[in-house]
Amino acid sequence: xxxxxxxxxxxxxxxxxxxxxxxxxxxxxxxxxxxxxxxxxxxxxxxxxxxxxxxxxxxxxxxxxxxxxxxxxxxxxxxxxxxxxxxxxxxxxxxxxxxxxxxxxxxxxxxxxxxxxxxxxxxxxxxxxxxxxxxxxxxxxxxxxxxxxxxxxxxxxxxxxxxxxxxxxxxxxxxxxxxxxxxxxxxxxxxxxxxxxxxxxxxxxxxxxxxxxxxxxxxxxxxxxxxxxxxxxxxxxxxxx
Numbered sequence: 001x002x003x004x005x006x007x008x009x010x011x012x013x014x015x016x017x018x019x020x021x022x023x024x025x026x027x028x029x030x031x032x033x034x035x036x037x038x039x040x041x042x043x044x045x046x047x048x049x050x051x052x053x054x055x056x057x058x059x060x061x062x063x064x065x066x067x068x069x070x071x072x073x074x075x076x077x078x079x080x081x082x083x084x085x086x087x088x089x090x091x092x093x094x095x096x097x098x099x100x101x102x103x104x105x106x107x108x109x110x111x112x113x114x115x116x117x118x119x120x121x122x123x124x125x126x127x128x129x130x131x132x133x134x135x136x137x138x139x140x141x142x143x144x145x146x147x148x149x150x151x152x153x154x155x156x157x158x159x160x161x162x163x164x165x166x167x168x169x170x171x172x173x174x175x176x177x178x179x180x181x182x183x184x185x186x187x188x189x190x191x192x193x194x195x196x197x198x199x200x201x202x203x204x205x206x207x208x209x210x211x212x213x214x215x216x217x218x219x220x221x222x223x224x225x226x227x228x229x230x231x232x233x234x235x236x237x238x239x240x241x
Contacts, residue, residue, distance in 0.1 A: 012183060020119050023050070026096075026137070027055055027139065028057040032080055032219075033222055036200070038235050043086065051081060057070065057073040060096060069205075070096075076205065077089065084199050088116070101145045110150040117168050122174070125140060155171070177237055183238050197219045200222060200223065
């Protein structure tokens with residue numbers, strides 16, 4: 001996944017006056033392509049960050065059957081979170097590559113938001129492209145759109161009355177990583193960069209299928225691409241209220 005971004009010279013500082021975040025994305029490895037940089041910083045601050053992934057990424061390795069790839073990728077994701085201080089990881093078991101925006105996805109995410117009760121919800125670019133050039137996956141598009149709606153759904157008693165957890169009305173903002181027009185930035189340190197590279201490197205089978213380059217070189221290149229030339233280092237998000 002290429003997360004090429006457009007540099008924005010003037011970004012607001014990301015508000016960190018909160019305690020609990022929920023990362024809602026489509027696949028194993030999605031959080032590791034940049035969001036993990038900020039997650040490492042936040043968990044070092046004592047914040048709680050949980051990951052909920054819609055699928056096990058079972059269709060993500062062309063040379064490996066889904067029945068084998070799904071469990072393997074779940075294991076790789078569980079290893080990845082240990083590097084960035086995440087302790088809660090949940091897979092929703094939805095079909096990789098076939099996610100559709102709609103009621104079912106909104107319900108699943110609203111339920112997750114009610115279970116985890118975050119102050120901040122984080123998802124991935126849901127536009128058709130990354131940087132206006134690289135095609136974005138249908139899953140990312142469906143997930144991001146559903147996350148935006150699910151935050152409101154989770155706060156409403158009447159949209160999904162079958163959900164058993166009480167409504168959650170305390171989401172302060174939704175932050176979207178790899179959006180082509182970020183509005184806010186999180187300043188990070190070298191230890192966060194090292195942690196993010198280590199986390200992405202845990203997706204060994206997935207990365208090995210993408211390139212003959214070493215796993216660590218691929219991971220480092222991806223993280224450095226996200227950071228660009230900015231010093232002090234920062235990672236950008238588009239924030240919705």
